[in-house]
Amino acid sequence: MPSVIASDKSYADSVNPQWVRLLDVLQMNVPFAHCEGTELFRSDGQRVLDFLSGYCVHNTGHNHPRIIAALKEELNRSGPVMLQSNVPELAGELAWRACESAGGRLKKAHFTSSGSEGVEAAIKFARAHTGRTGLLFAEGAFHGLTCGALSLMGSEFWREGFGPLLPEARQIPFGDLKRLEAALSTKKCAAFIVETIQGEGGIRLPDAEYLTRAQALCRQYGSLFILDEVQTGMYRTGRFLAAQHFGLDPDVAILAKALSGGLVPVGAVLMTDDVYNSVYSSLHRAIIHTSTYSENSLAMRAGLATLDVLESE
């Protein structure tokens, strides 16, 4: 048996046959030999323009040469990788760069390996910080498919068969400040979590005042204002965070997708010192929320190179 079998059949047999069927139905089941910038190249040489961009992963284009070079350099130096017993300096550098770019009160970063994992962390941090358990989310939201993140999505399509999900997670209409205030005024909500611009919900832009007023209401009632910038962050809308277009100053902002140039799984939860310190509050709690691949040097190096590319090009 060959060591590598590259075919639809092995994927369908051993991974997800329904995905292969769906691509066939959509007439999108096309093998690509390589990808560069905005273009995908078929083995027969035909070029295809990529308008999907991995759902906002490829803000720097496919296989950006500067990011690839940075990754090769990182591999070649055989540095400390995932020791779990050292200070990962690259993580410090990337955290500082991301927080500087985000501005406002976002001063600390917790790294993850996906957007959903970032949402999970944000839920835990909001609960630890406020001592409350309730969570508010917007109708039409997409925050990821792990159990906590899925609890913050109202769509039955995604939820069916996976419950019970987190109790005390409540949906309110996107853009409805009255309903938001009514829920926040119970003072049971740890956070309102919202995409700055709804992605999977249909690229829904908020009204000009909605998010600033939502942020003020969160402050008034002691709930965290958490922005999911997994799709909209990393200059996708022209600014580092879409929040910057609206002059927002969230307590927490979640990044993932484009942060590593589409090459290494990574995510980052940016937050205020106050939120961070309420979780990592003592020596005893120094590693109270961690994840093995978080802060790994390939992801951190890719993140730094991606910021270099996005800032300079």
Ligand SMILES: Cc1ncc(COP(=O)(O)O)c(C=O)c1O
């Ligand atoms: C806005 C938003 N948040 C969170 C996620 C979840 O990210 P991931 O798929 O990396 O877990 C997604 C994924 O599409 C997303 O669009």
